[in-house]
Amino acid sequence: MPRKPKESPAQELRRRVLEAVRAVPPGQVAGYGEISRRAGYPGRARLVARILSAGDEPGLPWHRVLRSDGRIAFPPGSAGFDEQVQRLRAEGVRVESGRVRGQRAAPTLDQILWAPPD
Template sequence: MSAEPARDIARAAIKAAVRAIPVGRVSSYGAIAQRAGWPGRARLVGHVLRTSEDADLPWQRVLHADGRLAAPPGTALARRQARRLAAEGVTVRRGRVAAEYFVGAGDLDALLWRG
């Protein structure tokens, strides 16, 4: 398999994992990478989110594993991410989201296949 098809497969899997995060919940770059089948590739998740032109992709739901917003503190992007999360009912305090809002890779699987 050449690099381009593999890149497209990874991009699609990552976007699907991000879309699976329910409204009002967040996940980490690492958990998304694991869920997408690319464990240990958290930076790839960041790259996909950063370069995506998909306006409907809920990028705001992906954070650092310690709850920090993805964008540097005090930037317009950090404020935008915090506003978007707040609109979904997620509380952001001092640039962080509490652990109670997180879903992990296994939690995403359970949410997808429940019912």
């Protein structure tokens, strides 16, 4: 019988990461490390970046993913940088000098999901 269509670890990781990114509600932001941790792969923040850079998944709220410092992962002046800032502002996130103001990348996604409204 044909072997199971078991996907490669990278495939599963990608799927989990995408799900974690989609789990971030609008107006909120998360860090790469948090996404990787929530996906079940702690310490693989670079993998998250690698996946987002692929941009295979349309409709993915990649703009809600920032660095742990709350700064934009893109270099200032870059197209991605500008686009991400614009999208965040459209969701009500205050962005100043390429950094998110008022709410850093939450230490844990639980903090985001459990964060009290206003």
